[in-house]
Amino acid sequence: DTGVSQDPRHKITKRGQNVTFRCDPISEHNRLYWYRQTLGQGPEFLTYFQNEAQLEKSRLLSDRFSAERPKGSFSTLEIQRTEQGDSAMYLCASTPRSDTQYFGPGTRLTVL
Amino acid sequence: SQQGEEDPQALSIQEGENATMNCSYKTSINNLQWYRQNSGRGLVHLILIRSNEREKHSGRLRVTLDTSKKSSSLLITASRAADTASYFCLFFSGGYNKLIFGAGTRLAVHP
Numbered sequence: 001d002t003g004v005s006q007d008p009r010h011k012i013t014k015r016g017q018n019v020t021f022r023c024d025p026i027s028e029h030n031r032l033y034w035y036r037q038t039l040g041q042g043p044e045f046l047t048y049f050q051n052e053a054q055l056e057k058s059r060l061l062s063d064r065f066s067a068e069r070p071k072g073s074f075s076t077l078e079i080q081r082t083e084q085g086d087s088a089m090y091l092c093a094s095t096p097r098s099d100t101q102y103f104g105p106g107t108r109l110t111v112l
Numbered sequence: 113s114q115q116g117e118e119d120p121q122a123l124s125i126q127e128g129e130n131a132t133m134n135c136s137y138k139t140s141i142n143n144l145q146w147y148r149q150n151s152g153r154g155l156v157h158l159i160l161i162r163s164n165e166r167e168k169h170s171g172r173l174r175v176t177l178d179t180s181k182k183s184s185s186l187l188i189t190a191s192r193a194a195d196t197a198s199y200f201c202l203f204f205s206g207g208y209n210k211l212i213f214g215a216g217t218r219l220a221v222h223p
């Protein structure tokens with residue numbers, strides 16, 4: 001257990017529905033990252049927050065994706081109008097600086 | 113998608129043997145890290161090597177970095193069944209949109 005938690009751990013939804021995931025980082029970590037990982041691949045960077053500011057967004061993050069980190073604490077990742085291609089593991093990581101990343105257990109999304 | 117290259121993609125060995133996996137990258141880096149992922153779980157940080165370092169040890173792990181060849185290797189000595197996992201390298205190349213994971217090596221250690 002790294003101290004980073006994610007909720008839910010599993011989500012099954014129907015195509016077209018909206019889903020929201022939550023990440024609670026280690027409290028003293030001011031940087032938070034979201035990644036997406038598909039089966040057999042390494043994680044792919046989605047977005048990055050420093051405190052409450054979203055500083056980077058990958059081209060992978062389409063307009064259907066939005067992320068927030070109110071008050072620089074927990075973060076949410078919302079996917080609107082889900083598609084089957086969104087099925088993946090969504091990973092959150094926090095770090096006190098741009099070095100070691102502490103990962104949560106991930107949220108596995110299945111879009112039917 | 114942007115991913116670094118790792119080889120082999122899969123490695124199967126017996127307990128007690130050593131396991132070596134390699135990672136190559138294309139841009140300049142600040143540091144390189146190795147992570148382990150057990151099936152369906154989050155990633156766990158193993159070791160970080162900075163661009164001005166050539167070799168680093170941590171327990172049964174040895175990491176080397178050759179910046180001239182843009183490659184790194186992770187050696188696990190005296191492997192155990194509990195080492196069975198996927199191993200990924202991660203590059204930081206200066207920008208947060210340039211966080212790149214390798215495609216991973218799936219290691220299976222048989223008792």
